[in-house]
Amino acid sequence: MSTTQSLTGQTTDRPTGENLLEVRGLQKHFPIRQGIIFQRQIGAVHAVDGIDFSVGPGESLGLVGESGCGKSTTGRLITRLLEPTGGSVVFDGEDITHQPPARMREARRNLQMIFQDPYSSLNPRHTVGTIIETPMRLNGINPPQGHKKRAQELLETVGLNPEHYNRYPNEFSGGQRQRIGIARSLALRPKLIVADEPVSALDVSIQAQVVNLLQDLQREFGIAFVFIAHDLAVVRHFSERVAVMYLGKIVEVADRESLYTRPRHPYTHALLSAVPEADPDAVERRERIRLAGDVPSPIDPPSGCRFRTRCWKAQDKCATEEPPLARAEGSPSGHLTACHFPEEPTLAREEDIVLDPALGQGLPIET
Amino acid sequence: MSVQTSPQPADVTPAPAPFLDVRDLRVHFPTEDGLVKSVDGVSFTLEKGRTLGIVGESGSGKSVTSLALLGLHKGTRAQVSGEIWLEGKELVALPETEMRALRGRTVSMIFQDPLSALHPFFTVGAQIAEAYRVHHKVSKKEARDRAVEMLKRVGIPQPERRVRDYPHQFSGGMRQRAMIAMSLVCDPALLIADEPTTALDVTVQAQILDLIRDLQEEFGSAVVIITHDLGVVSDIADDILVMYGGRRIEYGTTRDVLKQPQHPYTWGLLQSMPHLTGDVGERLDPIPGTPPSLINLPAGCAFHPRCAYKGWVHEGRCTVDRPELRPVSGTGRHIAACHLTDEAKHEIRDGVRKGA
């Protein structure tokens, strides 16, 4: 069995190069209060609980994990829609950890966000033109060709008809609305876009259109992305590096090739083995891991390794000692895994792992 | 109208009668904007112990089809025609009172959102027990025991205790299990699952799909699973029916449809999907445009405004003639509705494979 090797001195998961975004020990605890007049804090949701990662200029980092693991909160902390409870966010050399967006200097225009829901993220009472122009006006940006012309160019960039400038969001389909959201995020020529499940609400054919659009924009304008999604295949397609989150922590981060073919964390294995592929032969090829139960509550997360309540390899050490996010023996540099007993770097497995008590029992039920 | 019916394919042998035989099902909704032809001539058959996957983008008529199988359009403004034969009984013409006796007993349903099926004010156990008592003359105690047994079977921990919980006390995955328990409590012969895992996380989805498969083996029921996810059907279905604009465009075994897809729409769906393995440098190949309006379906082939290959069919036939479902040569019962010749399809697919 391999052992972990501490990463002394190395402060980044990115092996080389300067960082556009640097996140250190980032935390967000949402207080839970009780009482009608005197609200006492009785606990906290540990939504994000000490995560480190960095993103280089023009690079895309994918953030995957199941719902509630803290992906959106992370995105909102980076874009400072939320204020961190702890840790730091440094963007483009500016420490924005406690800087409200209104007080940010460069970060405010260089850091943009695209949301999952193309319905609620666009103001239904504003025309498409107004929606796209607002960030320019708020930031005092006056393009030489004028706001309207620039908005129309942006509509064209995202594949919409510039003549639709005066229309309202409800006149567009879901995929088109997502394009409007993208046009808005591009208006300030940002250096980093945090895209929170940008294609999750879309049908597969439309999803592909939007993914291609984002990819073109990334290449053409050299925009860096934090690409949040629960769909592992979409993330692999879009991001050269991928971080896996579980219950407020990053449990594994690596370049996509390493992560998808040689995952070391048991949870990453479980996730990958659960994705159904549209290929009847894939079923036989792949390992089968079926976890039991649900993700525990982030109000009172398990001690030590947070995955231990669902992990088939858990031992005493897993309950007492939190595994550091570090390079496991046999992993390339930049591939970090938070596990005391990392998996072999392969997707092959002799036997299925089925922890779900309901599966494979075949107990006949009397009727 | 009737000349446009999608025919029952000639190579589906009629005898012996299939367990479920849906023939030329139509569900139309009169609305202010016009007649919405949500389902327009859909036919399929299904045997016990087998699973049919119905796939298509949102708005293609999948859910409306599933509601028709349960007779849930009865008493609404929906105009339903065609035939649904289930174990020798025709359901479209069946009066609601008789349909009610079948619903939950012979045919039952798993919905995408368990909260729409589970009442918030009653305990999970009471609802499962009630579903059982509607169709079985048993005491409350017996029905409750049955509920505990079902909760146990679907993997709810401590079922004796959880049977007293309300739906909101269950997690999303547990609620989905509870609904599966409720839908299976009467051992239905036909189970319809409409996007049963769409709202779930992938590890929970895998557990639920395995559970449905296990239970199906155990109970020998026929399952219709409706989903927009080709991965899910690949995982669980024996047959696949691809719908577009309320109609069938391709139908065959899962292996045939996914390995030898014959319709440009099915190609498009498959090429739009990113994968867990293979070349990441490859660009996704989306289907252009958006799904059609079901009030004014495009003339000819409904897919023609989005189809990149209509030029391969001569004289603009695609925009004028509606393609019939034709058997795919060299297969058992694989059918597809497209004017392209086999040679043209081969040439196109070879080009795609070579990365053209």
Ligand SMILES: Nc1ncnc2c1ncn2[C@@H]1O[C@H](COP(=O)(O)OP(=O)(O)O)[C@@H](O)[C@H]1O
């Ligand atoms: N404003 C909030 N107040 C309290 N809890 C919250 C708030 N926002 C998110 N959470 C909780 O934080 C956890 C992480 O949520 P989120 O970041 O939305 O996860 P994800 O995007 O990965 O699904 C969840 O348990 C969620 O319920």
Ligand SMILES: Nc1ncnc2c1ncn2[C@@H]1O[C@H](COP(=O)(O)OP(=O)(O)O)[C@@H](O)[C@H]1O
């Ligand atoms: N009661 C109704 N009245 C009018 N139109 C309806 C009704 N129910 C569904 N439709 C329309 O029928 C079409 C197919 O819907 P549905 O079967 O729900 O699609 P899906 O394939 O996404 O499940 C949609 O365009 C929908 O708007």
Ligand code: SF4
């Ligand atoms: S640290 Fe222990 S419990 Fe956590 S993933 Fe590794 S083996 Fe499993």
Ligand code: SF4
């Ligand atoms: S019939 Fe014509 S338009 Fe329709 S799918 Fe075939 S080639 Fe395309």
Ligand SMILES: [Mg+2]
């Ligand atoms: Mg989220």
Ligand SMILES: [Mg+2]
């Ligand atoms: Mg539906």
